[in-house]
Amino acid sequence: MIPVVVLTGCNFRTQTVLLSDPQLVPMLQAMAASDRASLGFAAIPTNAMVYLNSRPNARRDGEMLVFDSPARYDGIYRNIEFRKTTTGYKWLREFEHQPGPRTFTQSGHTTHEYIFICFDTDGSSGSVPGKLDVSYTGPDNRLALRKDLTLEKVRPILAEWNQKH
DSSP states (O other): OOOOOOOOSSOOOEEEEEETGGEEEEEEEEHHHHTTTGGGGOOOTOOOOEEEOOOSSSSSSSEEEEEESSSSSTTOOEEEEEEEEEESSEEEEEEEEEEEEEEETTTTTEEEEEEOOOOHHHTTTSSSSOOEEEEEESSOOOTTTTTTOHHHHHHHHOOOHHHHH
16 A cells, blocks of 8 residues: 655645746845855856745745755755845855765765855854854864864865865
């Protein structure tokens, strides 16, 4: 027997859209006003895959999952959240996952090392509001188990990884 799940009343509104979709214009404007580059976030390619979640919750009113690669979790990907304003949206937080070239085994699965960059304007994610959080998961001894990572410390490694791609 195959179980069937029926979702009613959940108000799911996740859709795949192009970065050029007019629905994204107010969100992209909010991102542009946030100076993401100075926080270390990578530029989003024009051919990125975007999943738009417009179902609000207590933490945010809109969300974009952005993948640089059609293979989704193979390249850089981001989770970007917004709060609706009277004129559009406000960029609230962004989480960016940048995979590296090395693989390692974690919980019985082989995965790529990665650098995770997070910035949260209001602390709803559990991060310190207004403070850039940089972390690393993987076997690189330069970064592993360090709690003091900063953007300045990981930029050379990100540049090294980009040369290998």
